[in-house]
Amino acid sequence: MSSVAVKNIVKNFKDIQVLKEISIQIPDGSFTVLLGPSGCGKSTLLRIISGLEKADAGDICIGERSVTKEEPKDRELAMVFQNYALYPHMTVRENVEYGLKVKKVPKAERREKVQKALEMVELTDQANKRPAQMSGGQRQRVALARAVVKNPKVFLMDEPLSNLDAKLRNQMREKITMLYEQLKTTFLYVTHDQVEAMSMGSNIVIMNQGIVMQQGTPKEIYTNPRNVFVAGFIGSPPANIINWEMGSVAVRPEHIALNQPQMEGIHLKGEIKTVEQLGSDSIYSVKTGTLNIKAKSVCLWEDQDKHVDVCFPYEHIFYFDEAGERINGDKICRTEFENFINGIR
Incomplete structure (x- = not known):
């Protein structure tokens, strides 16, 4: 068993509580991503799981075994860092x-394991090079191979792609996903990049200010946000958040319809202020009364009339109470929000 149980973990740095009684279950064989903004505590939690940091309270279990008091070397984990942590004077083979x-x-046995690991990360032809002779992506694959040869129960990865350019990040996302499919073991991956999280993870844990905001599959996180923070954090661009007297609502840019007056929903008149042409998509910044809205649609490479009808489809409006927690958007709530919108046209 390579499941990981995090139970009531608390961590303080001087007077600041970084982790506030965190409890999560990381399923055996899952690709779990800890996702959240910088400073939310995700890297600290990963270091506590690895044993590199001590918690002030709580327990860490791997499988059925508590490892809270064990040294990092005894936890049967392998960690991949964002700065590679390779020995510069050693060759690739020697590092692994x-x-x-x-x-x-x-x-x-060493030779056999090293050869298999290098084959997995497609570096057999680079085995005699030193890190300085390699690209960032290649060095990160050396770090992955070094983790693979340990045959750990859990792989821990702390923002391993943050030092790479956009093209290399895309390539390495694919490499790591393929490695996960080959090894069929538990991966725990920290990132602030939601594209990495949504494209790689089978299980996502969203954190903010030392608290777990939601845990679920990428589909669950995207289609059923539990609170207004998750709705506003996930998505590219993230959901439009509109505050009103009963709380707030969220509508994703890709769900907003432009110039479809027959669609069922709340309609407003708007003016397009800017357009981002991204090739496959266009992102419109639209001014509607006192609101500034982002709308996303398929890119047609055509000039759009600046004055548009903006529609929030009823079925794609998320409602939240004053505390930011998700509530059922019943007819009464919908009517009240529609009256609010009519008042700010």
Whole structure:
């Protein structure tokens, strides 16, 4: 079993409580992503799971075993850092092999494991190079191979792609996903990049200010946000958040319809202020009365009339109470919100 249970973890740095009784269950064999803005506590939580940081309270279990008091080397984990942490004077092969030598694994077995790991990350032709002779993406694959040879129960990855450019990040996302499919073990991956989270993870944990805001599959997170923070954090661009006297509502830019007056929903008159042409999509910034709205649609490469009808389809409006928690958008709530919109046209 390589499930991970985080139970009531508390962590303070001086007078600041970074983790506030965090409890999550990371399923065996899942690709779980800890996602959230910078400073939300996700890297601190990963370091506590790895044993590199001590919690002030709480318990960490791997499988059925509590590892809270165990040293990092005894937890059967492998960690991949964003800065690679490779030995510059060693070749690729020597870097990957080093941990096995420390454990006194027989030479023939070491060679076999290293060869398999290098094949997995497609670096067999780079085995005799040193890190300085390699690209950032190649160095990160060396770090992955070094983790693979340990045969850990859980792989921990702390923003491993943040130092790479956009093209390399795309390539490495695919490499890591393929590696996960090959190994069929538990991956725990920290990122602030929601594209990484949504495209790679089978299980996503969204954190903010030391609290778990929601946990679920990418589909659940996207289609059924539990609170206004999740609605406003997930999506590219994120959902439009409109505050009103009964709380707030959220409508995703891709659900907003322009110039479809027959569609069922709340209609407003708007003026397009800017357009971002992204090739496959266009993102419109629209001014509607006192509101500024983002709308996203398929890019037609055509000039759009600046004056448009903006529609919030009833079925795609998320309602939240004054505390930011999701509520049922019943007819009464919908009517009240529609009256509010009519008042600010």
